[in-house]
Amino acid sequence: MNAKQIESRFTEMGARMIVREIPSRWSHGDRRWFSPTDYAMDIQRDARGEFFELRVPSHLSAALEATVVQSVPRERHLLLMVRRSGQTPQLDRFLCGHDERDWFVAAVPGGVSSVRQAMEALQPRDVRIALARHQVSSRKRFARKNRAFRRQGEWFFVPEPTMTVDPGLILRNEPLRRGGGKPHLVEQLHRSGGETVHVCTRHPNGVSERVFRELLRTNPKAARWGWRVMRRNPGVFARGTVGHPDHATIDLPFWHRVLMNTENQSSTMRNVAFLD
Incomplete structure (x- = not known):
């Protein structure tokens, strides 16, 4: 792996990237590698601030090849592809970039080959339908706010202006959370169905x-x-303020359907250590 070349492409968009090899441990009883068993993409922080980190177990150092497929420095986004050869070949894609206040890394489903395709792939189906219904221009379809949705991190909020909810079924100051990440706190939330x-x-x-x-x-x-x-898999709706330490608070004056991006549809998610 040409670590210097990868790191230089991240530098082009104003970010730091460190490729770090870490010792693998071998289990003689089971005759297998463990701790860690696979590589990981993460965002770490040191005295100089945040940086991207690709952690490569030593037993995979010869089997992994990372390539920047496309970089858009002006938007501070790039698409990284990691190919793993050997007995269990694997091809993973990550969208790396800057959103509001911080850097992020997202596992991308499907066989995308550009930053734009990666951003589209991360939008759930109902969001894409809303974009088409509201005829949102290509220039605004990836904005955090347009006629079709509001977005905060990995969560999309699609307007449902005619929706009414029994006050007794409204949850107050309810967290929205993906895995072990920091929660997004919703002033009013309603779950239906599932x-x-x-x-x-x-x-x-x-x-x-x-x-x-x-x-x-x-x-x-x-x-x-x-x-x-x-x-499981209920319809989730939000109204009022939605706050998160890493994002600007948004205000939803009426009910919005809550949808998470499509990262969890990608097997690549297992290689993402970063959680917003």
Whole structure:
């Protein structure tokens, strides 16, 4: 991997990039590499501020090749491709850039080959439909605010101006969170629909009612696993202020549908250590 060349392309857009090789550990019993098993893209901070970091385990140093597919220095964005050869070939794409106050890295789904395509790929389907419905120009379709949506970080807010909600079903100061990242705090939030699931530490993604009952039937001790009833994939709507430490607060005067970008649809997400 030509680390110097990659780092220079990040410098062109005003960012620092460090490619760092870290020692891999070998398990003699299982005869496999572990801790870490794969590379990671991250954003770190030192005395000089934020910087991008590509951490490469030593056992993968010869198998990884990173390439900047396209750089748009004026917009402070670039598309990075990481190719892994060997027994389990892998091709990952990352959109790296600056948003409002800080640098970010996002896993990009699909086979994009430009910064613009990457930004489009990160917009969920309902956002693209709203852009077409409101005939938003190509110049404004990636802005944080246009007729089709408001955006704060990875969250899109699509207007639903005629929507009404029973006041008793409105949650106050509710967090929106992706994984372990810092939450976006929503003044008023409403969840509707979705699938009822039972969640515990052993089943963090939840199991359906049918699976839950079958689990209790075959293993009565499972009743003591600290289950919670939650909704999976509900419709989420927000109104009022939405705040986050790394972003300017936005104000939604009426209800907006809440949609997350499409990072979680990309297998590349497993190689992103950065969380907003």
